[in-house]
Amino acid sequence: MRLKAQRRNLAIGLGAVTALGLALGGVAFSESQSPEVVRLGKGLASVDAKKVADIEPRTTIAERPTTEPEPAASESPMADGEASYYGSELAGNLTASGEAFDPSQLTAAHRFLPLGSKVRVTNPRSGQAVVVRINDRGPFHGNRVIDLSTAAARKIGLIRSGTGRVRLALLLD
Template sequence: MIRTIAPLALALLLAACGSTPPAPLQNPTVDREKQANSKSPTPTRKPTAVLKRGGGFYKDDGPADDIPDGLDDIPDAEPKWEPLHKPATKPYVVLGKEYVPNTALKPYKARGIASWYGKKFHGQKTSIGEPYDMFAMTAAHTTLALPSYVRVTSVHSGNSVIVRVIDRGPFHADRVIDLSYTAAYKLGLINGGSGLVEVEAIIPGEATGTTYAQITPPRPAKAESDEIEEQSRRLALEEMSTATGAGSEGSAAKGIYLQLGAFANADNAENLKNHLLRELDWLTESMRINPGDGVHRLHLGPYANRSEAERVAGKIRTTLGYQPTVVSR
């Protein structure tokens, strides 16, 4: 879920609070596909009322006011080869943590907590530019190539779904994936808000229990690979310099700020901004993107002094599990 805070992504495109990040078993590799609009057989049941519990969906989020019938009959996403969204392959930093997305489809398997996002994000732009459809079979992940496909299995219920990954997130320390409302419903995660799942990448053409068309994705060019590596180094240096009080001059007034994220791509910075404005709706300070030196920084502030900035940073950490960096401009 930047949601492109999620990006994001604001998904700085960017759910309650957590503990230790789930460890991928292999190296990790935002227009939701309008499957919900397809005709389906006679509906079977409607989801029961949602109970908001610890580790559940995002603050003040929830199901739509009018839940359509037939959610059980909405088909899983159908894995197929799609060109990757190049802006979503660029490294980025959210709340002090650097993410280096995969630039190709790769094997991936992990176990961790899945959460879901609903009407608060419905219709908002995702990290690949498509609007989020809470009734389609989609998901958000911090580093998997976009778009791509994964199988998600509930450890508790044993139910399994295939979703199309089109967004960045979740930016919570204990989460491994954000699911659409329908995907979470089919896994039995709606009432609890979240649950333990196993996530496994599906690469079209490889043996996954189902046969898909064999299409070999193009390998990224060396120049592109070098560019991504350079962006990663630059963002890492960005975090080190801002941590020591250095900041790039921009149009914002001088003072003390919290840096929520840094992106090579402006759209990803905008997605995260929109995501955090919804998630951290208790904020009273201004949130703005300050570009400079090829980096788009998402800043919050200014603050009267460093101690006030650190107080707000601690509150953000309590909410999201990550702490932003205090910077001086």
Template sequence: MNYRRTGRMAALAVAMTFTLAGPVQADSGLLAINAAVAPEVPVSMLPAPSVDTPAAAPSMELNVEPIAGGMASYYGRHLAGARTASGQRFDPDALTCAHRTLPFGTQLQVTNPANGESVVVTVNDRGPFHGNRVIDLSDAAAEEIGILGKGSGKVQLAVLSD
């Protein structure tokens, strides 16, 4: 039997049973815990769960910062598997895009004002480098907002961040 592992599991069980009253310290691979017994609350004193009040969802607020929009186009499927500027392989079915200046990994909300459809894409390439276009979308992203059949379309852009 591995006593080191047993010691850690026992410490974990103690930590789960007691409220920590002091710091948890690592000591020779074993945990030393200063703990005090948590006060017990009688069940009769706990509030009854409400059936008609839904549980509050965790807050998932994102900052949405509009940036300059314009014309969007999309990559053709013939580029599938080609390396993007970030080093990733282009996947026409992924929700990705090319932008001239935004950092790789930036999440963008792309909205087609003609139909109100939006999609969130990740910048993983540079471009477009021709015409008056501001963004190149993957095929999947272009389809989501309804510009796949036209080849290009006007879009509004917003950067999403935590």
């Protein structure tokens, strides 16, 4: 009698595992066929259906600076590190300075610089630089040193990659 119960439990367990495997396989297959999901490395990522040309203006080789700008006497070089940007999903939220976040402004979040500080952020790969005003606290993800607004990230060419190495210099008044 005991053997029959064990066989029945085994059959039920195998059936449940098989059904779960088929369900998960069907979900993965349907997601991979969706136009909103693309393969990114070993996993999948969802994307907005936008033309790349609409996201970031193209620059020709002639338009790109050949060298990084020399630090001015009124600049104090700071740490290099990873930068990211945040955009329209946070538009209107209050920043640490009390103002509403606007992704079209040249602003950024830094962990400890005084609010209102001006920082030159340079992308060493392209040589492009932008001056941003610190109006928020962060980033609090990984080893990132600064979170840029969408407009600032676009100016230095970080829109496509989402993150990138940057050099920071505090502008002194």
